[in-house]
Amino acid sequence: MERDFKLHVDPEYGNCYTFNFNDSVELKNSRAGPMYGLRLLLDVHQDDYMPTTEAAGVRIVVHEQDQEPFPDTFGYSAPTGFVSSFGLKTKVLHRMDAPYGSCSDTFxxxxxxxxxxxxxxxxxxxxxxxxxxxxxxxxxxxxxxxxxxxxxxxxxxxxxxxxxxxxxxxxxxxxxxxxxxxxRQPCTENVFETAYSAAAWPSVNFKIGVDCPAVLDIFNDTEACTEYYRVNTAYIEIYYEQLNFETLRETAGYTVSVPLFLHGIADVQYFTSIVIPVAHKSSYIFAHGSSGFCYLSNDV
CATH class of the missing domain: 1.10.287 (Helix Hairpins)
Incomplete structure (x- = not known):
C-alpha cells in the first residue's frame, strides 16, 4: 500500500490516495484498453455515513505527477453498485505569451x-x-x-x-x-480528456462466494453478500483509450507586419492539432470511504 499509494489530505474530502505518485519510478504502459489499466474495488462502508451525506461513491482525479490535485474542482464521481470506466486521452496545450497572451511557464x-x-x-x-x-x-x-x-x-x-x-x-x-x-495560465500544459461509461455491478446472478470477503458476519448467504457489495462497493477502471497524444497549439492570425488598415483589429488566435504517439505517465487520486480513502461528500 505505501509503495503504490500516497496519502493526500483534501479540505473537502479528507484522506485521499494518489497512485503513481513517485516520479523517480517509471510505470509504463505499452497497450491501450481496460485490460491494461488500473482496477480497484473500493468499499465505502455506507453504515459509517453521516445523516447529512447525500451521495455514496468515490471521487477520482487524473493529474500530472507534479501537480497538486483538487478533487472538488476537477474530480469525477463514481457511484457504488456500478463498474465505472474512465478512458483517458492526453492533450498538450501550447499557449502564446506576450503580445498575444499572458501565459507563463515560470510564473x-x-x-x-x-x-x-x-x-x-x-x-x-x-x-x-x-x-x-x-x-x-x-x-x-x-x-x-x-x-x-x-x-x-x-x-x-x-x-x-x-x-x-x-x-x-x-x-x-x-x-x-x-x-x-x-x-496566469501556463504556456505548456498537459490535460487528460476523460470518457466515462458505466455498468451495473454486481449483476443479479453473480455469486461472490460463500464466505463474503468484505463482511465477516455474512456467511453462507450469497444473496446478502451480493447485496452488500451492490450497496457499498464501487468498481473502478482507469486506462488509456489510445497510446498517443494530441497537440493543440496557438498561432498568431495577424502579426506586426500586417497592413496599417488592419490597425485596431484584435489579434486572432487559433489552435492547430497534431497527434503524436507516446508512452504515458500520469497520477490518479482516489477519494473513498473509511477504508483509508475519503467519502463522496463534503462532511469531513
Missing part, C-alpha cells in the same frame, strides 16, 4: 502555499489564503500556510472565527472568489 506567486508546481487553481486558493492572513492575522485551516511563522485561525477564538466567516462571505470563498488575483 509563481510570492508566498505560494503549495509545494507542488504552480497551477491556476492553486493560485486562486493561494490568493484567498493570503487575503485571510492579511485581514485576520491567521490562515484558513483548509489550506497550507506560506511559512512556519504563520498560524491557523483557532476554532476556540471567537475573533478568528468571526473574521474568517466575514471574509469568506465578502469574497465569495475560494470557489467563488471575487478578489483581484494575478493568476
Amino acid at each position: 509563481r506567486p510570492e508566498r505560494y502555499i503549495y509545494e507542488e508546481h504552480y497551477s491556476p487553481e492553486g493560485c486562486h486558493r493561494n490568493c484567498f489564503q493570503l487575503k485571510v492572513l492579511d485581514e485576520c492575522g491567521c490562515g484558513d485551516p483548509r489550506f497550507p500556510l506560506p511559512s512556519d511563522e504563520k498560524r491557523y485561525c483557532s476554532a476556540k477564538s471567537v475573533t478568528d472565527r468571526q473574521c474568517l466567516s466575514n471574509l469568506t462571505s465578502a469574497s465569495g470563498g475560494y470557489h467563488h472568489l471575487q478578489l483581484e488575483c494575478d493568476c
Whole structure:
C-alpha cells in the first residue's frame, strides 16, 4: 500500500490516495484498453455515513505527477453498485505569451502555499489564503500556510472565527472568489480528456462466494453478500483509450507586419492539432470511504 499509494489530505474530502505518485519510478504502459489499466474495488462502508451525506461513491482525479490535485474542482464521481470506466486521452496545450497572451511557464506567486508546481487553481486558493492572513492575522485551516511563522485561525477564538466567516462571505470563498488575483495560465500544459461509461455491478446472478470477503458476519448467504457489495462497493477502471497524444497549439492570425488598415483589429488566435504517439505517465487520486480513502461528500 505505501509503495503504490500516497496519502493526500483534501479540505473537502479528507484522506485521499494518489497512485503513481513517485516520479523517480517509471510505470509504463505499452497497450491501450481496460485490460491494461488500473482496477480497484473500493468499499465505502455506507453504515459509517453521516445523516447529512447525500451521495455514496468515490471521487477520482487524473493529474500530472507534479501537480497538486483538487478533487472538488476537477474530480469525477463514481457511484457504488456500478463498474465505472474512465478512458483517458492526453492533450498538450501550447499557449502564446506576450503580445498575444499572458501565459507563463515560470510564473509563481510570492508566498505560494503549495509545494507542488504552480497551477491556476492553486493560485486562486493561494490568493484567498493570503487575503485571510492579511485581514485576520491567521490562515484558513483548509489550506497550507506560506511559512512556519504563520498560524491557523483557532476554532476556540471567537475573533478568528468571526473574521474568517466575514471574509469568506465578502469574497465569495475560494470557489467563488471575487478578489483581484494575478493568476496566469501556463504556456505548456498537459490535460487528460476523460470518457466515462458505466455498468451495473454486481449483476443479479453473480455469486461472490460463500464466505463474503468484505463482511465477516455474512456467511453462507450469497444473496446478502451480493447485496452488500451492490450497496457499498464501487468498481473502478482507469486506462488509456489510445497510446498517443494530441497537440493543440496557438498561432498568431495577424502579426506586426500586417497592413496599417488592419490597425485596431484584435489579434486572432487559433489552435492547430497534431497527434503524436507516446508512452504515458500520469497520477490518479482516489477519494473513498473509511477504508483509508475519503467519502463522496463534503462532511469531513
